[in-house]
Amino acid sequence: MTEGRLLAVLGAGVMGETVLSGLLRAGWTPDQIIATDRRPDRQLELHEAYGVRMVSNAEAAAQADTIVVVVKPQDMRALLTEIAPVLKPGALVVSLAAGVDIASIEAQLPEGTAVVRVMPNTPAQVDEGMAAISPGAHSEPHHLERVTEILSATGRVLTVPESYQDAVTAISGSGPAYLFFVVEAMIEAGVHLGLPRDIATELVVQTMLGSAKLLRETGEHPTVLRERVTSPGGTTAAAIRQLEDHKVRAAFIGAMEAARDRSRQLAEDARRNGSV
Numbered sequence: 001m002t003e004g005r006l007l008a009v010l011g012a013g014v015m016g017e018t019v020l021s022g023l024l025r026a027g028w029t030p031d032q033i034i035a036t037d038r039r040p041d042r043q044l045e046l047h048e049a050y051g052v053r054m055v056s057n058a059e060a061a062a063q064a065d066t067i068v069v070v071v072k073p074q075d076m077r078a079l080l081t082e083i084a085p086v087l088k089p090g091a092l093v094v095s096l097a098a099g100v101d102i103a104s105i106e107a108q109l110p111e112g113t114a115v116v117r118v119m120p121n122t123p124a125q126v127d128e129g130m131a132a133i134s135p136g137a138h139s140e141p142h143h144l145e146r147v148t149e150i151l152s153a154t155g156r157v158l159t160v161p162e163s164y165q166d167a168v169t170a171i172s173g174s175g176p177a178y179l180f181f182v183v184e185a186m187i188e189a190g191v192h193l194g195l196p197r198d199i200a201t202e203l204v205v206q207t208m209l210g211s212a213k214l215l216r217e218t219g220e221h222p223t224v225l226r227e228r229v230t231s232p233g234g235t236t237a238a239a240i241r242q243l244e245d246h247k248v249r250a251a252f253i254g255a256m257e258a259a260r261d262r263s264r265q266l267a268e269d270a271r272r273n274g275s276v
């Protein structure tokens with residue numbers, strides 16, 4: 001399905017490399033992918049690691065059928081300005097930038113350009129990603145199918161209205177960081193309780209993995225699974241009581257509201273300072 005199609009990753013940082021390496025793991029060949037980055041040392045590093053051709057943004061835009069834009073929101077305007085005049089006719093532009101809305105991207109590109117907005121996450125590095133995609137004004141079902149095919153290489157894909165994207169960013173885009181934060185906190189707690197750090201780490205990581213698998217494979221509601229662990233008058237009830245006393249549930253709601261608001265703000269900042 002990918003034959004005859006050239007895909008360009010523009011801005012191969014953390015998330016750009018995640019996309020690029022995932023496609024190669026899924027069977028794409030290095031000659032089907034080109035990439036750009038602004039630092040020469042990074043370009044060399046990626047070429048040596050993956051064998052893909054590192055080119056300029058203009059070359060990538062002129063050659064590729066699918067342009068995956070993975071720069072930070074504040075770098076979007078400069079990049080779109082660079083690629084707009086040379087964009088291959090009919091090319092699909094896929095933006096992975098948090099906050100930046102499709103209309104702003106379309107306004108920077110030639111009239112009629114198909115744009116799809118995506119919010120991915122880093123577990124794609126181990127093929128367990130979660131990506132939400134939204135169509136632009138000129139994207140057709142085959143464009144969404146192409147993006148779904150690309151992202152399915154590294155995990156699950158959902159199509160959502162663009163109006164959901166700030167909330168999606170707060171949940172699954174930033175979500176891995178909250179879970180790593182919980183893991184860090186539990187490991188530190190284990191050390192506090194006198195466990196060697198390596199043992200605490202093994203206990204926590206496997207507990208996180210096993211719990212995620214239990215949720216996915218049983219399809220049970222998390223409340224049911226939590227209640228099964230919570231013996232009357234037992235250890236778990238004592239721990240959950242502490243979490244409730246410290247308003248951890250409310251803290252999560254507050255944290256995700258802050259992430260959603262920041263996503264909105266990134267788009268506004270970008271518009272105000274002319275980034276998109």
Ligand SMILES: NC(=O)C1=CN([C@@H]2O[C@H](COP(=O)(O)OP(=O)(O)OC[C@H]3O[C@@H](n4cnc5c(N)ncnc54)[C@H](OP(=O)(O)O)[C@@H]3O)[C@@H](O)[C@H]2O)C=CC1
Nearest residue numbers: 011013014015037038070071072073075079096097098120
């Ligand atoms: N990291 C994550 O978990 C997620 C990130 N995203 C989104 O992905 C995007 C990238 O994030 P992330 O990968 O974390 O950031 P990075 O800074 O790691 O990657 C961005 C890369 O793009 C390069 N770059 C900037 N401008 C240009 C340009 N004009 N031409 C070529 N390369 C350029 C940067 O170079 P330099 O280092 O010199 O700045 C950097 O290497 C953001 O918009 C973010 O919102 C979305 C979901 C999850």
Ligand SMILES: O=C(O)[C@@H]1CCC=N1
Nearest residue numbers: 098169172173174175
């Ligand atoms: O922190 C950020 O802005 C990006 C978007 C979602 C995850 N990382």
